[in-house]
Amino acid sequence: MLAYMTQVSREKATRFLGPDSATRDLAVDLYLQIANLPLLCPHGHVDPALFTDPDYSFGSPVDLLLLPDHYLLRMLRSQGISYESLGIPDRQGSGGQIEHRQIWQIFADNFHLFRATPSGIWLTLELEDVFGITEKLNGDNAQGIYDQIAAHLETKAFRPRALFERFAIEVLCTTDAATSALKDHKVLKETGWKGRVLPTFRPDTLVNIEAPSWDLKIEKLSQVSGIAVGDYASFLAALEQRRAAFKALGATATDHGLRSAATQSMDAREAEALFRRALRGEADEADAEAFTAHMLIEMARMSSEDGLVMQMHVGAFRNHDTNLFERYGSDRGADIPTSVEFTRNLRPLLERYGHHANFRLVLFTLDESVYARELAPLAGYYPAVRIGPPWWFHDSLNGIERFLEQVSETAGIYNLAGFNDDTRAFPSIPARHEVWRRGVCNWLAGLVLRGVVDETEAAEMAVALAYQLAKDTYRLNEE
Amino acid sequence: MLAYMTQVSREKATRFLGPDSATRDLAVDLYLQIANLPLLCPHGHVDPALFTDPDYSFGSPVDLLLLPDHYLLRMLRSQGISYESLGIPDRQGSGGQIEHRQIWQIFADNFHLFRATPSGIWLTLELEDVFGITEKLNGDNAQGIYDQIAAHLETKAFRPRALFERFAIEVLCTTDAATSALKDHKVLKETGWKGRVLPTFRPDTLVNIEAPSWDLKIEKLSQVSGIAVGDYASFLAALEQRRAAFKALGATATDHGLRSAATQSMDAREAEALFRRALRGEADEADAEAFTAHMLIEMARMSSEDGLVMQMHVGAFRNHDTNLFERYGSDRGADIPTSVEFTRNLRPLLERYGHHANFRLVLFTLDESVYARELAPLAGYYPAVRIGPPWWFHDSLNGIERFLEQVSETAGIYNLAGFNDDTRAFPSIPARHEVWRRGVCNWLAGLVLRGVVDETEAAEMAVALAYQLAKDTYRLNEE
Amino acid sequence: MLAYMTQVSREKATRFLGPDSATRDLAVDLYLQIANLPLLCPHGHVDPALFTDPDYSFGSPVDLLLLPDHYLLRMLRSQGISYESLGIPDRQGSGGQIEHRQIWQIFADNFHLFRATPSGIWLTLELEDVFGITEKLNGDNAQGIYDQIAAHLETKAFRPRALFERFAIEVLCTTDAATSALKDHKVLKETGWKGRVLPTFRPDTLVNIEAPSWDLKIEKLSQVSGIAVGDYASFLAALEQRRAAFKALGATATDHGLRSAATQSMDAREAEALFRRALRGEADEADAEAFTAHMLIEMARMSSEDGLVMQMHVGAFRNHDTNLFERYGSDRGADIPTSVEFTRNLRPLLERYGHHANFRLVLFTLDESVYARELAPLAGYYPAVRIGPPWWFHDSLNGIERFLEQVSETAGIYNLAGFNDDTRAFPSIPARHEVWRRGVCNWLAGLVLRGVVDETEAAEMAVALAYQLAKDTYRLNEE
Numbered sequence A, B, C: 001m002l003a004y005m006t007q008v009s010r011e012k013a014t015r016f017l018g019p020d021s022a023t024r025d026l027a028v029d030l031y032l033q034i035a036n037l038p039l040l041c042p043h044g045h046v047d048p049a050l051f052t053d054p055d056y057s058f059g060s061p062v063d064l065l066l067l068p069d070h071y072l073l074r075m076l077r078s079q080g081i082s083y084e085s086l087g088i089p090d091r092q093g094s095g096g097q098i099e100h101r102q103i104w105q106i107f108a109d110n111f112h113l114f115r116a117t118p119s120g121i122w123l124t125l126e127l128e129d130v131f132g133i134t135e136k137l138n139g140d141n142a143q144g145i146y147d148q149i150a151a152h153l154e155t156k157a158f159r160p161r162a163l164f165e166r167f168a169i170e171v172l173c174t175t176d177a178a179t180s181a182l183k184d185h186k187v188l189k190e191t192g193w194k195g196r197v198l199p200t201f202r203p204d205t206l207v208n209i210e211a212p213s214w215d216l217k218i219e220k221l222s223q224v225s226g227i228a229v230g231d232y233a234s235f236l237a238a239l240e241q242r243r244a245a246f247k248a249l250g251a252t253a254t255d256h257g258l259r260s261a262a263t264q265s266m267d268a269r270e271a272e273a274l275f276r277r278a279l280r281g282e283a284d285e286a287d288a289e290a291f292t293a294h295m296l297i298e299m300a301r302m303s304s305e306d307g308l309v310m311q312m313h314v315g316a317f318r319n320h321d322t323n324l325f326e327r328y329g330s331d332r333g334a335d336i337p338t339s340v341e342f343t344r345n346l347r348p349l350l351e352r353y354g355h356h357a358n359f360r361l362v363l364f365t366l367d368e369s370v371y372a373r374e375l376a377p378l379a380g381y382y383p384a385v386r387i388g389p390p391w392w393f394h395d396s397l398n399g400i401e402r403f404l405e406q407v408s409e410t411a412g413i414y415n416l417a418g419f420n421d422d423t424r425a426f427p428s429i430p431a432r433h434e435v436w437r438r439g440v441c442n443w444l445a446g447l448v449l450r451g452v453v454d455e456t457e458a459a460e461m462a463v464a465l466a467y468q469l470a471k472d473t474y475r476l477n478e479e
Helices: A010-014 A021-034 A061-066 A070-078 A100-109 A118-130 A142-153 A160-166 A183-190 A214-225 A232-248 A268-279 A285-306 A322-328 A347-353 A370-379 A397-411 A426-449 A455-473 B010-014 B021-034 B061-065 B070-078 B100-109 B118-130 B142-153 B160-166 B183-190 B214-225 B232-248 B268-279 B285-306 B322-328 B347-353 B370-379 B397-411 B426-449 B455-473 C010-014 C021-034 C061-066 C070-078 C100-109 C118-130 C142-153 C160-166 C183-190 C214-225 C232-248 C268-279 C285-306 C322-328 C347-353 C370-379 C397-411 C426-449 C455-473
Strands: A039-041 A169-173 A253-258 A309-314 A361-365 A385-387 B039-041 B169-173 B253-258 B309-314 B361-365 B385-387 C039-041 C169-173 C253-258 C309-314 C361-365 C385-387
Touching (some): A010 A021, A039 A426, A061 A100, A061 A142, A070 A100, A070 A118, A118 A397, A118 A426, A160 A426, A214 A232, A214 A268, A232 A268, A232 A285, A253 A285, A285 A309, A285 A347, A370 A385, A397 A426, A397 B397, A426 A455, B021 B426, B021 B455, B061 B100, B061 B142, B070 B118, B100 B142, B118 B397, B160 B426, B214 B232, B268 B285, B285 B309, B285 B347, B370 B385, C010 C021, C061 C100, C070 C118, C118 C397, C118 C426, C160 C426, C214 C232, C214 C268, C232 C268, C232 C285, C253 C285, C285 C309, C347 C361, C426 C455
Parallel strands (some): B253 B309, C039 C169, C309 C361
């Protein structure tokens, strides 16, 4: 059991394990050996501001559990419940005047929608293990449960720092724009609090020369880096300055969100000309794609120099619904995966840096068909490549099982990056790790029962997948 | 057990459940709660003429079970058994003179080919539960079994209407060309028979301007609609007339069979020009693709107005073997799936109608790789979208399991369209529903055993998946 | 158990079966009925020279087990162990001076990398069943195990011919360049040894007009065929001569390794013009693709005439890492799969030869997403098509299960080609067949437990999948 849980029933010990009793029994044994390992969170979207103020409050239960969680919002919307009725504020900040108890009631009335979904599982675990609420949420008990959560949230035990410690989080990495001055991270470093919260360098909006208000981002880059970005060379220099600044605050990784995995170098003169076109506002879509493909190789080059682990998250068609985007902005549930190609696309990058001793590349996909076909063979050959855990829609009981079954035979488990929770919902972190760890143990139990590995090996593999591989992959032991 | 079964052995109660005993036991419990629910058949290809004449006879066992079933024919052919030897008539109607007992013998001699296939399962269930034949078909008992079936078929209990009632079919939707005058449906409405058999509007041959003898189809449309189709505007008006006529006879849905899911509007002037080129016989392949992509959005617009549920069946490369097509025509087993893309392709349609309160879109695919990657995220966001059940080759024990595991976590089950049997083989309908219902219960049992849902929730989900979701999705309760 | 195993523990009898006890018990019963069937090896890469000399020695344990196995080498490399340190000789033959005991130590120190991989399983079985070593290899026992293997290799029982007989291999097909004079096969035929070792015709380097030193290959073709290849017509004649020569030495099949499955005829004049451009060194990439697509149809034509079974292995992006290729050459672990399309690509070939009574086409893929979507429907319709077993990365416990579950429902098992081991590692052959046979029995046990087939049917299906289908598909009973 994870350390933050106080009491453990037999039912709780075996949850998500099985279905047959031999698998369940063996999986419990394995799980008990890793349940208390600290949590490593090398990639996620928690706001560092949660930890700068020791008295930070999460607000209402709806502020905490519902409004920031686009997994929940989109599902309600899919059944015709409008964002208006859920009090989602629009981009101008208006529209959020619905009473939170009323929003919570709508959520509870429709909680059956989350049956068999990871959102349903996480929320159930969260209510039970973080808030001690074992009743299943429904329309009848909605207000009572609201009261219980709200009461907890007023106590000191539910300040972010207290939960961080209760959850036994060893390190938590945030995701920060390359143009961020990292104010919160600096403040954090100055407080005496010993929680380890590290920034991650994400340059997407700078690299995507077609992104809205790209010019303003470049301006911001100039300001924050102290390097006036007027050409391609100064652009690179400013990026390198930011990477160094992130690293100085403990960052060990970069992150790149991409629709395609295309990589392709251009020569310096071409890059310079293209960058200047972009500065003049004359770059077109083809320019943008070519520049992104080029910059990925440049980022790999910088990673091979400064040792920041490079992450690529590939395959999201973001803001699929323009109307929603224009009214409510990004991260509102309208991101839809597309098919992904790695074998051809990554070749230019891997031929150059795939063997570099200091380079590490963690690959994530929303297209499961590449697990066995492309990712496992690539990771099973190139020393730099590690496979990230099942991402987003696939971070689920079935998704975890499919992932392990499809990548492990060709890549082995030692070319995997372990787990990361990738969440902005801070109190859901233990639930997410628990589902991964239980999924891992159930899979390992099956291997033991079929004589593929023995129990000693399985126990070592469980520790690796729950803890050690993430630590090694993200160089978290190199502080 | 379904109502049409009289006696139930333990073996029969547990069939297709398991493999482990805990899963099987729990799945049986769930199954017993839904086995007697009526059958909803919102999409299929049964000929409405079966029901207009109270004394309609199915003909010989070969007429009933083999000749209309291209799943069976293609498998025999794949092992070198010619369509000639099976007495398949060609397009001119000649070639069907083989004695039916001889054809049946060939089928029985090769019945091992269907081991582990859904065709084998359906036929076995059909023989057992509809005809009371528990012996496994083989070369030795072929003629005896033929006799038994033939004897049954001569009785009143085996008239289509009697079977319809015995099968407890609540509603059966046929699929009808948009140009159909719906004669049989009109006759049916006039008879006193209370079986609910409804038409479905399928405009494929009118929309595909490249289809052979498209001009004759347009002519037929003019006749049946009473609107002389001479330009794009009158084409739309005639389609709307037909939709209204279908709706008047109880239709609740349309159906669109497509190789690709591409949707893209053109402006009215462009559409008009293109349509006129088509009328002059001057449209090319690109025109045809563009027109289909455009018309899908027009069909969505009409659905948002008249409330007919829009179905898209995407991914069949029909008539893959030109020689076969030229000799024997369509639906002879030579349709092969291809890969499908929804995320980019459906965006123009969904941006416009995906949130329309009156619009509903049911998506079917022959490419399982889109289940988790594209369909579940789309249905889990857009209010209009529901995911159709596993289609055609994937309507099978494994196919059902893969489907449920891959769509439910992201879409939830309440964004699914329940089941439809999609068959032209009327007596196989109960078998197909039984396989689905058992597959559902087995999956749910696994969820209960792993603590994902409890038994009460599982029982509700079983009813939803077996009955209620189809009813709601296809608006069958809105008569 | 396979005949070459002397003692069988209960643990050994049940390995890889389960995970639940009902499945395991039934699967063991099935397995015991097929474990002693002879091995058919209709496709593989064993060197025929192993059998020409009765006293052929395998060399050191490293020569035997490690150096020829790029599955093992690539995995070590993926964790940063250089090919230099493993004593891999480069293309010039230098660099292989590392002491073999030292290489073995590195391998043993890192043997945990192969946990849960097929390589790990095969090697474990091989050590146990071929060499009688039951200890798990690790850094501590590495040298002791090295000694034991080395001692065995010096005995007569470990000559290739002795192992061939101990393994109960009924027939072993090698893969030979179309330009090979088949010297070893001729020698073999002349010795009195009764082991059946047959060549397979592989014309890839002749068909790929862009391959390095294609002109030299054409020259070699002229020499070995005795037909001066100066134009397209003489090229075809020379290929036909080689096919006849292979057939005369017992060949029953051809093999074609391809990145894409594209097939497309060109007319004779075009082919002639293109071939002449190639001879002049003026062909470009588009020419090469068009010529390969054309030649596949020509090869199908020749197969329909001479009855050699045509194999297509599709989807490997070979030599993904140019640096490695330039230093170490091919087959060094840097081959990465890509997505594959069959439905559209094979249509021109299948429309022409898919129904030819004398033509047989066995399809292999590295893209599992085509199993259910394309391969099973194609094999379930076209009489010529059989589906090859899970290939390369997918020849594994999970890969076998996915394969059987995804192809059998639509194609039935009688459109499968049974198993082939496709290995260059001769002593791993029994292990590979054992994993397949156990995978098959486990799958069949599940079908029996769920009532899909009965035990008698399952036993017949096990024999078919383990032995008979390979024999029939590859026409090995037609000698």
